[in-house]
Amino acid sequence: MIVNTTSQRLVALCLIVLFMSSRALAIESPQYTVILKDGLVEYRQYQPYIVAETIVANSSSYRSVSNEGFMRLFRYITGSNSSHTKIEMTSPVQQTAVNEEIAMTAPVQRVETLEGWRVAFMLPSKFTIETAPLPTDERVNLRQVEAQLMAVVRYPGRWTERDFEKHKARLLTGIESAAIEPVGMVESAAYDAPYVLPFLRRNEVMIEVKSVPVPQKKLAIGI
Numbered sequence: 001m002i003v004n005t006t007s008q009r010l011v012a013l014c015l016i017v018l019f020m021s022s023r024a025l026a027i028e029s030p031q032y033t034v035i036l037k038d039g040l041v042e043y044r045q046y047q048p049y050i051v052a053e054t055i056v057a058n059s060s061s062y063r064s065v066s067n068e069g070f071m072r073l074f075r076y077i078t079g080s081n082s083s084h085t086k087i088e089m090t091s092p093v094q095q096t097a098v099n100e101e102i103a104m105t106a107p108v109q110r111v112e113t114l115e116g117w118r119v120a121f122m123l124p125s126k127f128t129i130e131t132a133p134l135p136t137d138e139r140v141n142l143r144q145v146e147a148q149l150m151a152v153v154r155y156p157g158r159w160t161e162r163d164f165e166k167h168k169a170r171l172l173t174g175i176e177s178a179a180i181e182p183v184g185m186v187e188s189a190a191y192d193a194p195y196v197l198p199f200l201r202r203n204e205v206m207i208e209v210k211s212v213p214v215p216q217k218k219l220a221i222g223i
Contacts, residue, residue, distance in 0.1 A: 028090045028124055029191070035149070036212045041174040042152045043212040046145075050123040050132060051094070052076055054140045057116030062161035066095060069119025076140050077121065081133035087124065092189035092204070094120040151175050151182070152206040157198050159190040167205045178213040 032044040054072045056065045070093060077087040096118040120143075123132055129144050153171040157163050168186050175182060184207065191202040 028088070028122070029092065030122055030145075031125075032150075036215070038178055038213050039174055040153050040170055041178070042154065043209070044150050044152055046148050046150055048147050049125065049145050050127060050129055051120040051143050051145055052123060052132075052135065052140055053094075053118055053120035053143055054137075055116045055118050062117075062164065065117045066093075066119065066159065069095070069117065072137055072140055073119065073121050076135045076137065080136050082136065083133045085133045087133070090122045090124060092122075092191040092202075094118075094122075094187055094189050096120075096187040097185050148208050149210070149212070150206045151180065151209045152204050154202065154204045156201050157203065158201070159188070159203055163203065164188045164205060167203075171205050171207060175207070175209060180213060181210045183208040183210060 030049050031047040034042060035045055036043040052073055054069050056069045077089070079086055081087075097116075123142070129142060132142055135141065151171060151174070153167050153174070155163065155167050168188075171186065172182070186205055186207045189204040189206065191204075192200070
């Protein structure tokens with residue numbers, strides 16, 4: 001318990017230092033265009049970007065996954081890389097369940113065999129996959145994320161497993177009721193530092209989808 005509490009405090013301190021040191025600059029986030037808002041669900045077209053990511057396996061809790069994954073990535077962006085470069089903080093921190101099969105078309109209907117969680121940071125857009133500093137930790141990898149259409153539910157509060165599961169259910173119910181086909185796994189994203197009051201924080205759950213709902217007006221016109 002003492003070790004776990006110490007780890008949580010260290011992660012919080014690291015996040016505060018990173019966000020405070022970036023206050024003079026706008027913290028960069030993935031670029032997207034909102035295509036449609038359908039109830040709680042927002043449909044966004046994301047531009048390509050690069051992430052540094054790590055997979056945390058066999059962890060005892062959602063929080064310990066976040067802590068362990070964050071610390072690996074924190075060390076990478078603060079100099080544990082091939083050129084000893086310090087990399088600007090970006091948001092959000094992303095977390096995704098990793099399963100035996102990644103390419104899924106109906107995750108709601110499948111029993112998952114959980115192997116671990118993928119935790120990721122977006123790299124600043126000035127880097128390409130060729131120019132980004134290589135991680136010295138073999139558990140950290142760089143990956144190009146291609147343009148994708150995402151269904152998203154945004155919510156305030158703490159980045160906890162309970163809130164993730166609640167809003168994940170709302171997201172999946174929303175796209176299912178709109179007859180939208182999902183691709184892959186649900187991701188969670190946290191945008192704010194620990195010093196931000198919970199009711200002001202920006203958290204999101206999202207999943208890649210193949211299309212957006214057809215607005216009711218267009219359906220009526222087609223009848």
